[in-house]
Amino acid sequence: MLKNFWYALEFADKVGRTPRQVRCLGQDFVLYRTESGEPICLSDLCVHRGGALSMGTVSGDCITCPYHGWQYDSNGVCVRIPANAPERAIPRKARVDAYPAVERYGMVWAFLGDLPEEQRPPIPEIPQWADPSFRAVQYEMVVDANYERTFENVVDASHTPFVHGTAFGNPDKPEIPDFRVRQTDWSAEADIPLSPPPPKGLWGLLFRGKELPDFVTVTNAWYLPNIVKLHVRLPIGDLMLYDFNIPLSQDRTLIKILGFRNFFTGGWADGNTRKRIEKILLQDRPVVESQRPELLPFDLSDELHVRSDALQVAYRRRRAQLIKDGWWVGGDDVVTGDSPRRRATVLASPARHDNPELAAAWVHKARQGGDPR
Numbered sequence: 001m002l003k004n005f006w007y008a009l010e011f012a013d014k015v016g017r018t019p020r021q022v023r024c025l026g027q028d029f030v031l032y033r034t035e036s037g038e039p040i041c042l043s044d045l046c047v048h049r050g051g052a053l054s055m056g057t058v059s060g061d062c063i064t065c066p067y068h069g070w071q072y073d074s075n076g077v078c079v080r081i082p083a084n085a086p087e088r089a090i091p092r093k094a095r096v097d098a099y100p101a102v103e104r105y106g107m108v109w110a111f112l113g114d115l116p117e118e119q120r121p122p123i124p125e126i127p128q129w130a131d132p133s134f135r136a137v138q139y140e141m142v143v144d145a146n147y148e149r150t151f152e153n154v155v156d157a158s159h160t161p162f163v164h165g166t167a168f169g170n171p172d173k174p175e176i177p178d179f180r181v182r183q184t185d186w187s188a189e190a191d192i193p194l195s196p197p198p199p200k201g202l203w204g205l206l207f208r209g210k211e212l213p214d215f216v217t218v219t220n221a222w223y224l225p226n227i228v229k230l231h232v233r234l235p236i237g238d239l240m241l242y243d244f245n246i247p248l249s250q251d252r253t254l255i256k257i258l259g260f261r262n263f264f265t266g267g268w269a270d271g272n273t274r275k276r277i278e279k280i281l282l283q284d285r286p287v288v289e290s291q292r293p294e295l296l297p298f299d300l301s302d303e304l305h306v307r308s309d310a311l312q313v314a315y316r317r318r319r320a321q322l323i324k325d326g327w328w329v330g331g332d333d334v335v336t337g338d339s340p341r342r343r344a345t346v347l348a349s350p351a352r353h354d355n356p357e358l359a360a361a362w363v364h365k366a367r368q369g370g371d372p373r
Contacts, residue, residue: 001025001147001247001329002322003347004113005225006102006123008244011138011256015039015108019063021054023248024112025329026345029099030054031108034061040074041101041110043346047078047094072096076351092358097349105129106136106258107244113327114353121186124223128240128260135265139257139277145288147226147247148296150255153288154228154243155220155311157192164283170195176308177215188314189221189229196234222315224322237263241277251294255281298323 009022010031020031021044028044030053042063044054051067058064062079064071071080076098078090100111105126113120128134143150153159158176160169173195181190193215219231228243239261246254259277261269297303300320305313322328335346352359 001250002225002319002327003329003333004111004115004327005121006109006111007226007246008107008109008256009041009246010108012039012103012106012108015103017058019054019056019058021052023254024110024246025347026247026249027112027347028052028054029110030063031101031110032058032063034074038074039101039103039108041099041108042072042076043097043099043349045096046070046072047096053096070094074098076349095351095358097347098351099347099349106138107256111350112347114348114350116350116353121224124187124227126242126258129258131262133262133265134238134240134260135262135267135270137259137270137273137277139259139274139281141255141278141281141285142248143253143255143281143285143288144251145253145285145291146251146295147245147253149288149291149294150253150284151222151226151228151243151245152296152312152315153284154230154241155222155315156309157194157218157220158308159287160194163287164280165197168197168280168283170197178307179310181310181314183314183318185318187221187223188311188318189219190311192218192220194218220311222311224318234263237261257281 003025007024009024009029010020014020015031016033018032022029022031030042030044032040034040042053044052046053046065046067048065048070049067051065053063053065053072056064056066061074062071069082070078072095073079076096078094081090081094084090100117102109102123104123106129109123111120129136158174161171161174162169165171177193179190179192181188195214196216217233219229221229223229226245226247228245230241230243232239240259242258244256246256248254257277259273261273296316298320300313300316329345329347333345333347335344348359
């Protein structure tokens with residue numbers, strides 16, 4: 001799992017004044033909005049006795065722990081301890097990790113890492129969100145597989161005729177012509193000609209009397225750390241899916257999808273669009289969940305690659321460099337508790353980078369290694 005990136009954690013319309021727990025990279029976070037509507041992301045763990053802040057309440061711009069009433073501001077700093085006498089100062093260590101958060105493209109994003117602002121990778125652009133010619137729908141599903149397996153599955157064009165059959169591919173014409181990968185430091189995409197299946201159902205109505213093209217250009221793309229774009233150019237218009245593969249843990253992924261179409265743009269067609277998205281995911285899910293090894297190998301040569309795997313290879317090579325640069329979750333990011341023995345992810349926030357003397361102030365002492373017993 002990669003840190004030091006912006007992660008889309010939740011659909012924006014699900015985040016309000018009531019605290020909402022979300023999970024990513026094996027860590028629990030709490031999301032809420034300030035009085036002015038700005039999204040806030042904090043570690044969902046009160047520093048006092050480990051209560052879940054997501055079970056608490058929001059007052060003004062602060063969130064209150066449901067256990068002992070400790071109150072934290074939007075920067076994660078404790079501003080009130082009800083049990084303390086008024087003259088007693090609040091300890092400097094009384095704070096929780098706060099992660100930069102923004103709302104963009106209908107999602108609430110949080111920067112999960114401790115890099116200063118000028119060093120952070122960009123949030124990928126989703127231009128269809130502001131394009132009035134497109135209609136958007138949301139969909140989500142949990143898959144019991146590592147997020148890199150679900151991530152790579154979407155950019156893998158060669159599986160479509162076999163996993164999706166005539167729903168999305170053409171089993172009679174599975175060949176993938178050569179294509180060129182366009183790559184930046186944070187993304188890669190390719191235009192891939194695929195033989196289309198005969199259209200069915202509602203969408204097939206517009207094909208009546210029309211001759212199907214031999215190939216349809218599908219643009220597959222990935223954006224670090226976990227987003228995949230699928231752009232299908234249909235004779236009736238454009239269908240674009242943005243998949244956010246949220247790693248709940250090493251072996252469980254929450255897939256959130258923003259689907260855009262510039263045909264059948266009335267709300268009456270939303271249900272049909274979600275049904276088609278669901279069908280694709282239900283076809284993918286058992287295959288991805290059965291993949292072995294469960295985790296993506298670190299060594300490129302540990303799995304066999306062919307020309308049609310170029311987008312996946314590009315990702316694995318970039319991933320290898322980021323691991324080398326220290327952007328992989330592990331080591332100091334994993335805390336081992338005492339009895340019963342338990343491991344958890346605790347990602348350093350920018351506050352730790354800005355305040356070195358507090359770098360480990362609110363982290364379990366077992367971080368320094370081994371069983372504290």
